[in-house]
Amino acid sequence: MTPLLSVQNLKTYFLMDEGVVKAVDGVTFDVHAGQVFGIVGESGCGKSVTMKAVLRIVEPPGKIVNGQILLNRAKQNGASDVIDLAQLDANSKAMRDIRGAEIALIPQEPMASFSPVHTVGDQIIEAIMLHQDVNKREARKIALQQFKDVGIPIPEQRLDEYSWQLSGGLRQRAIIAMALSCNPRLLIADEPTTAVDVTTQAQVLRLLRRLQEQRNAAIIFITHDLGVIAQMASYVMVMYLGLVMEQGSVDDIFHAPKHPYTQALLRSIPTINMTPRLNLPTISGSIPHPFNKPRGCPFHPRCEKSIAGKCDARVPALKPIGEKQLVSCFLYHDAEVSS
Amino acid sequence: MTNRPITQSPNRLLEVKNLKKYFPIRKGFFRTTIGNVRAVDDVSFFINAGETLGLVGESGCGKTTASRCILRALVPTSGEMIFRTKEGASADLAKLSRAQLRPLRPQMQMIFQDPYGSLNPRMTLFDIVGEPMYVNGMTNRKERVERVAELLRLVGLRPEYMQRYPHAFSGGQRQRIGIARALSVNPRLVVADEPVSALDVSVQAQILNLMLDLQKRLNLTYLFVAHNLSVVRHICDRVAVMYVGKIVEMANTLELYAAPKHPYTAALMSAVPVADPRIKTGNVELKGEVPSPANPPSGCYFHPRCEFAAEVCRKDAPAFREITPNHFVSCHRADELRLPGIG
Ligand SMILES: Nc1ncnc2c1ncn2[C@@H]1O[C@H](COP(=O)(O)OP(=O)(O)OP(=O)(O)O)[C@@H](O)[C@H]1O
Ligand SMILES: Nc1ncnc2c1ncn2[C@@H]1O[C@H](COP(=O)(O)OP(=O)(O)OP(=O)(O)O)[C@@H](O)[C@H]1O
Ligand code: SF4
Ligand SMILES: [Mg+2]
Ligand SMILES: [Mg+2]
Numbered sequence: 281m282t283p284l285l286s287v288q289n290l291k292t293y294f295l296m297d298e299g300v301v302k303a304v305d306g307v308t309f310d311v312h313a314g315q316v317f318g319i320v321g322e323s324g325c326g327k328s329v330t331m332k333a334v335l336r337i338v339e340p341p342g343k344i345v346n347g348q349i350l351l352n353r354a355k356q357n358g359a360s361d362v363i364d365l366a367q368l369d370a371n372s373k374a375m376r377d378i379r380g381a382e383i384a385l386i387p388q389e390p391m392a393s394f395s396p397v398h399t400v401g402d403q404i405i406e407a408i409m410l411h412q413d414v415n416k417r418e419a420r421k422i423a424l425q426q427f428k429d430v431g432i433p434i435p436e437q438r439l440d441e442y443s444w445q446l447s448g449g450l451r452q453r454a455i456i457a458m459a460l461s462c463n464p465r466l467l468i469a470d471e472p473t474t475a476v477d478v479t480t481q482a483q484v485l486r487l488l489r490r491l492q493e494q495r496n497a498a499i500i501f502i503t504h505d506l507g508v509i510a511q512m513a514s515y516v517m518v519m520y521l522g523l524v525m526e527q528g529s530v531d532d533i534f535h536a537p538k539h540p541y542t543q544a545l546l547r548s549i550p551t552i553n554m555t556p557r558l559n560l561p562t563i564s565g566s567i568p569h570p571f572n573k574p575r576g577c578p579f580h581p582r583c584e585k586s587i588a589g590k591c592d593a594r595v596p597a598l599k600p601i602g603e604k605q606l607v608s609c610f611l612y613h614d615a616e617v618s619s
Numbered sequence: 620m621t622n623r624p625i626t627q628s629p630n631r632l633l634e635v636k637n638l639k640k641y642f643p644i645r646k647g648f649f650r651t652t653i654g655n656v657r658a659v660d661d662v663s664f665f666i667n668a669g670e671t672l673g674l675v676g677e678s679g680c681g682k683t684t685a686s687r688c689i690l691r692a693l694v695p696t697s698g699e700m701i702f703r704t705k706e707g708a709s710a711d712l713a714k715l716s717r718a719q720l721r722p723l724r725p726q727m728q729m730i731f732q733d734p735y736g737s738l739n740p741r742m743t744l745f746d747i748v749g750e751p752m753y754v755n756g757m758t759n760r761k762e763r764v765e766r767v768a769e770l771l772r773l774v775g776l777r778p779e780y781m782q783r784y785p786h787a788f789s790g791g792q793r794q795r796i797g798i799a800r801a802l803s804v805n806p807r808l809v810v811a812d813e814p815v816s817a818l819d820v821s822v823q824a825q826i827l828n829l830m831l832d833l834q835k836r837l838n839l840t841y842l843f844v845a846h847n848l849s850v851v852r853h854i855c856d857r858v859a860v861m862y863v864g865k866i867v868e869m870a871n872t873l874e875l876y877a878a879p880k881h882p883y884t885a886a887l888m889s890a891v892p893v894a895d896p897r898i899k900t901g902n903v904e905l906k907g908e909v910p911s912p913a914n915p916p917s918g919c920y921f922h923p924r925c926e927f928a929a930e931v932c933r934k935d936a937p938a939f940r941e942i943t944p945n946h947f948v949s950c951h952r953a954d955e956l957r958l959p960g961i962g
Contacts, residue, residue: 322819322820322821323819447908447909448678449908450908477677477678477846477909478677478846478848478887478890478891479677479886479887479890479905480677481890481892482889482890482892482900482901482904482905483904483905485892485901486901486904504819504820505892506820506894507849507891507892507893507894508892509894510892510893510894510895510896511892511893511896511899511900511901512892513896530896531896531897534894534895534896534897535896535897544821545820545821546894548820548821548823548824549820549823549824549849549894550824550827550849550850550852550853550854551849551893551894551895552848552849552852552876552891552893552961552962553962554853556852556853556854556872556873557831557853557854559828559831559832560824560827560828560853561824562821562824562825562828563821563824566789566791566792566822567789567819567821
C-alpha cells in the first residue's frame with residue numbers, strides 16, 4: 281500500500297553565524313492512512329522541525345537541504361498522485377492548498393493557534409472559506425458542527441468568544457476543531473496535551489482517537505511523554521539528535537525495544553507498577569549541544585554497548601530487523617549511512 | 620515565639636490545621652473587595668520527620684499557594700502551621716512576625732520548577748550557593764568556599780565549576796545548583812514545587828535519584844508538589860490530593876493508588892497514561908471543567924462532576940475525616956463506594 285506520507289532522508293539545517301544546527305539530519309519514515317504515528321524523543325531532538333519541514337513552515341535561517349516529502353493525494357478515480365512537498369515553493373498556491381486542508385497542524389505553542397484580536401469563530405470561518413467553496417453562513421454552520429463534534433458545551437456562544445476567554449481544556453478543543461474543520465487526511469499534533477492537566481489530557485486523547493476512527497485520518501502525534509505514546513500510538517518513531525534511532529509497532533517499542541537509547545529511555549521512567557523509591561537507571565552524560573554533535577552514532581558517547589572503532593566512527597543506517605521494526609544500531613547490522 | 624508542648628505524635632515535623640489563603644478580588648476606583656479567590660480553603664494535613672508528602676491536583680487547585688504559605692512567602696488568611704523547630708520547640712508559623720521567623724527560615728527551604736528562571740544569571744555558582752550561608756551568618760569567605768565545594772560534590776557537580784555562571788549549564792545541572800542552594804543552610808523541611816516537571820525524562824531520573832539519596836543521607840523531609848502521578852508514586856511516602864483549594868484525600872501512597880476512597884482521586888488515577896500499551900487507561904471519563912476557586916459550587920466542591928453525587932452532596936460540605944487509620948477523605952459516600960485504583 282502506498283503510504284499517505286513518505287519522508288525520505290530529510291535534512292533540515294539552521295545555518296547560523298555560530299555554526300550549523302543539523303536539526304533534522306536524515307530522517308526517513310512512512311505514515312499510513314488510519315494510523316496514529318507517534319514520535320518520541322527528548323527536547324531538541326528535531327521532532328517539531330521535522331513536522332515544520334513537512335508543512336514547509338520552517339523559519340529562516342532553517343532550510344531543507346536534502347530529502348523528499350512525498351504526499352499521496354488520492355484522486356477521485358482512485359488513482360494515486362504523489363507529490364514531493366520538498367520541491368514546492370513554500371508560499372506557492374499548491375502548498376497553501378495543502379496546508380490546513382490536507383495536512384492540518386495542532387502547534388506546540390497553543391497561543392500560536394489563535395490571534396487574540398479576533399473571535400475563535402471568525403478565525404475558523406475564515407480558514408474554512410479559504411479552503412472550501414462555501415459562503416460565510418455555511419462556513420459558520422460547519423464551524424458550529426466542529427465545535428459540537430469536539431464536545432464544546434454551548435458552542436454557539438463559544439464561537440463568538442476570544443481564545444483568551446476559554447479555559448485551557450476548551451481552548452485545546454477549539455484548536456482541534458479548527459485543525460479538523462477542513463477534514464484533513466493527516467493531522468499533525470505537536471505536544472497537544474503538554475499544557476493541560478491529566479484529566480483534560482485524557483479527554484483530549486479520547487477525542488483525537490474517536491475522530492481518527494470516525495474519519496480514518498492519520499495522526500502524527502508528537503510527545504516526550506512515553507505514557508501518552510503508549511496509550512495513543514499504533515506505530516512509534518524514536519528520535520535522538522536529529523536522527524531516527526528506532527521505529528516499530530507500539531508493542532515492539534515498549535515490549536521488545538532494540539535500540540540502546542530506546543531501552544535506556546524506557547528504564548529511566550518511574551512506572552505505576554514498580555517498587556517505589558529504588559534508584560532509577562539513568563543514561564550517563566547529557567544530550568550534547570547541537571553545535572557539538574558527536575561523530576559516528578549520535579548516541580555512542582552515552583551508550584553502554586558502544587563498539588569502539590565502529591560506533592564512534594560511522595553512522596549506522598536505519599534498517600529493518602523484524603516485520604515492522606527498524607533500528608539504526610551496529611549491534612543489529614552493519615549498514616552505515618553513506619556520506 | 621509561641622512555644623507550647625507538642626500535642627501530636629513526636630514524629631510530626633509540621634502540622635497544618637484549617638489553613639486558608641484567600642486572595643481578595645477588588646474592583647472599581649475604591650478597590651472595594653467584591654469577592655475572594657479561595658486558593659487554599661480550609662486544609663489540614665501533617666508531615667512526619669524524614670518522610671515525603673506528595674501534594675497533587677490539577678492546575679490552580681492551590682498547591683503552590685499552600686506551599687508558599689508554609690514557607691511564609693505568603694501570609695495565611697487564617698489557620699495554624701505548627702512547626703517543630705530544631706531545638707524541639709513548637710512554633711506556629713502562621714502567627715510569627717518577620718523577626719520571629721528569621722531564625723527559623725534556614726530550616727525550611729524551597730526547590731523551584733523552572734531551572735532557567737530561578738537562578739540569577741549574573742551570579743556565579745559560588746554566589747548562588749553561598750549567598751544563603753552569608754545571609755545566615757557565615758561571613759568567612761574561605762569557610763564558604765569549602766562548604767560550597769562540598770555541596771556541589773554532594774549534588775554531583777564539580778567544585779571547579781564554582782566560578783561559572785548558570786547559562787553554562789544544562790537544565791538538569793541547573794536543577795542540581797538549585798538543590799545545592801536550598802541545602803546550603805541545612806534545612807530540615809524542603810518544599811519542592813514541581814522540581815522535575817520541566818526536565819526531560821532521562822534528566823528527571825537523575826534528579827529523582829539525587830533527591831532520594833540526599834533524603835537518606837541528610838534525613839530531609841520533603842513536601843513534593845507535582846502533577847505526574849507516576850513520579851509521585853515513586854518518590855512519596857504519603858500523598859495528599861487537592862481539588863479547588865481543599866484536600867479531598869490523604870493516605871499512604873500505595874494504599875491511595877490501589878484503593879482510592881474519593882471519586883476525584885479515582886478519576887485522577889484513571890487518567891494516568893500508563894507507559895505500557897497492553898494496559899489501557901483513561902476508562903473513567905471526568906466530564907466538565909474544574910470550577911473557579913472564586914465561585915466554588917455548594918456542598919462538596921466535586922459534586923457537579925461526580926458520578927456518585929447524591930442529594931446530601933449538593934447541600935453539605937463533607938468533613939475531612941479519618942476513615943481507616945491514616946487514611947483521610949472528605950466524601951459523604953466514602954464508606955460505601957468501591958472505587959478502582961491502579962498499580
Ligand atoms: N529557529 C531556529 N533557529 C535555530 N535553531 C533552531 C530553530 N528551531 C529549532 N532549532 C534547533 O533545532 C533542533 C531541533 O529543534 P525542535 O524544535 O525540532 O526540537 P523538538 O524535538 O521539537 O524539542 P521539544 O521537545 O523541546 O519541542 C534544536 O537543537 C533547536 O535548538
Ligand atoms: N497572587 C494571587 N492573586 C490572586 N489569585 C491568585 C494569586 N496566586 C494564586 N492565585 C489563584 O489561586 C488559585 C491557586 O493557585 P496556585 O498557583 O496555588 O495553584 P497550583 O495548584 O499551584 O497550580 P499549578 O499546577 O498550575 O501550578 C488559582 O486560581 C490562582 O489563579
Ligand atoms: S461527596 Fe458526593 S459529590 Fe463529593 S465526591 Fe463524594 S460522592 Fe461525589
Ligand atoms: Mg517541539
Ligand atoms: Mg503551582
